[in-house]
Structure formats: structure tokens, C-alpha cells
Amino acid sequence: MPSHPDSSVGYDTDLIVIGGGPAGCAAARMAASVGMRSVVIEPDRLCRNLYRISALNNALGGYTSGLELADAMTAELKAMELCRLELGRRVTELRAADDRVTVTLDDGRRLVAPYAVVATGVGPLQPGDVPWIVAPEGLFLPPLWQAAADDAEGRTLLVLGGDRPIGTFLRAHPATETRLLVVYPEADVYKVEEVRDDPRVTLLPVEHLTLRPGHRTTVAAEAMSADGTRRNLSADAAYLSIGNVPTAPPGDLLRGSDGYCPPTDQHPRVIVAGDLRSVRYQRIMTALGSGAEAALQAYYAARKLHMRE
Structure with a gap:
């Protein structure tokens, strides 16, 4: 010893x-x-x-x-x-x-x-750390696993990335009425399989995502798919799940x-x-x-x- x-x-x-x-x-x-x-x-x-x-x-x-x-x-x-x-x-x-x-x-x-x-x-990782997200300089967002039930109840959350914490969050709050807009690059489709069937989740594979300044209480973004289609997104808050x-x-x-x-x-x-x-x-x-x-x-x-x- x-x-x-x-x-x-x-x-x-x-x-x-x-x-x-x-x-x-x-x-x-x-x-x-x-x-x-x-x-x-x-x-x-x-x-x-x-x-x-x-x-x-x-x-x-x-x-x-x-x-x-x-x-x-x-x-x-x-x-x-x-x-x-x-x-x-x-x-x-x-x-x-x-x-x-x-x-x-x-x-x-x-x-x-x-x-x-x-x-x-x-x-x-923060939005500025990954190539598929364009975000205002210096933007820092919290990871999804830090969100509590009160942060999600009755609200729409924009989730950047499809990593495993999404499943952890959903299992932790099975009765929480929320909507998760999960935006992720198409190459990461395998990461979202465990949450695909949860009715609270909307999966949005994208080529690029541009975060825009929203109102004080909302988040705005533009998602562009691989075929060039653009879609405007709005949510009550944004969280990270990009690794x-x-x-x-x-x-x-x-x-x-x-x-x-x-x-x-x-x-x-x-x-x-x-x-x-x-x-x-x-x-x-x-x-x-x-x-x-x-x-x-x-x-x-x-x-x-x-x-x-």
C-alpha cells in the first residue's frame, strides 16, 4: 500500500x-x-x-x-x-x-x-460551434437536460440537435404538455430514433438553421431543408442537444x-x-x-x- x-x-x-x-x-x-x-x-x-x-x-x-x-x-x-x-x-x-x-x-x-x-x-456545444447553425455572435443557450417541467409545460421548445438528452427529458416528464421542435442535420437521423414516436416531438431534418432575434419572450428561426425548402419557426424558448x-x-x-x-x-x-x-x-x-x-x-x-x- x-x-x-x-x-x-x-x-x-x-x-x-x-x-x-x-x-x-x-x-x-x-x-x-x-x-x-x-x-x-x-x-x-x-x-x-x-x-x-x-x-x-x-x-x-x-x-x-x-x-x-x-x-x-x-x-x-x-x-x-x-x-x-x-x-x-x-x-x-x-x-x-x-x-x-x-x-x-x-x-x-x-x-x-x-x-x-x-x-x-x-x-x-453552443450554436456557434457547429457548421449547420447560423446564430448571433456570442449567443449561449442552455442544454435541454437543464430544463424543468415548468420550463416546458404548455410551451413550444426549439431543440437544436437530436442527441440523447431529448429522450432523457421526455422520460423525466412523461405527463408534461409540451411541444418539442427538434431540428437536426440529416446525417444525425439515427440519433432521433428513440423519440420519433413521441407525440410531443416534431422532427425537422435540415441543411441549415438560422437563428433570428425574436421578441423578448420568443425564439425565431429559419430552417432550410436539403432540397432548399425554407420554413419559419417560432418557439417560446430554445435549448441545446447538439453534443x-x-x-x-x-x-x-x-x-x-x-x-x-x-x-x-x-x-x-x-x-x-x-x-x-x-x-x-x-x-x-x-x-x-x-x-x-x-x-x-x-x-x-x-x-x-x-x-x-
């Missing part, structure tokens, strides 16, 4: 965990189970995105909402003696060397450990052409976990598993180094 932080080599803890979502929390929990101390750095609250997921259908333990699972995970981490929480703090730089990882926080402090788990996840972009901290992380951070490409002392790894495995269950595996990877590596020394 690795020793506790050793001031003689300048370590502040056994493991630094960057990100307090499901993967980061699982990493800290697994680290504690094998006697490793950890510091979890999270700019918001633990499991902040999980709290906004109204319905779960792929989590063990009988949890049916993100709030229930997030509450359980947060309570467990806060009660762990081997885990120190740095909430409300951002990582401004991550540096990896032969014998350590150094993390700089936004308040100027530096933390040093033998290994770091990076589990910062992803954030929503995510990685939110990795600056420093010694290697990114692929898609912006994600493949685990096998990283420095041996930097372990990537959760949604930051790839767009293919963005699920709560895979995030939990990869976070736990990342902590074990650090544990076994540290033990091997200690035995060799």
Missing part, C-alpha cells in the same frame, strides 16, 4: 483528482478503499451535472434520478477521512514530471502528488483531433477518466467504472515504484 504524503519528496497527497463528477467521485472513493489520500478539485459542487438529470435508466442501486444518486455520492465523499475537497476552485495548469504531478489552482496554490486523475468531463465539447484543464494533457484526451496517450502519471476519454462512452455507469479503475491504476503504479525502490 502506498505511504501517506511524504514531505521529504514534496507530495501533498497520494492522488489529485481533477473534477468532482461521477468519475472523480468514484476515483476518490476507490483511492480511499486502498488507503490512498486524495484531494478532489471541483469548481462547482460535487456531481453538479448529475443533479440536473431528472431521470436515470442506466444506474445500479435503484436510483431513478440524478439527484438521488448525486446526494448519495456527495454524502459519502464528504464523510471520507482520506478525501479532502477543494470546492469552488479551478485548475489553471497541470504539469507532469518523472516523479510527480503539479497542479496549480486559480488562487495561486500548488498541489503536488505522485499521480493525478483528470475527470473534468464535457460541456455543451458536448471536452473541458480539459490547460497543461500536460494530450488531446486528439476531436479535443478528447485518449488515456493511452497521456503521461504515465496522468490518468484520464470519465467523459473526457471519448465521445463514445459518455454514460454514468462507464464514468463510475473508469474513475475507480483510474484510482487503482495509480495505486498499482505507486506500489510497483515503491517495491522497486
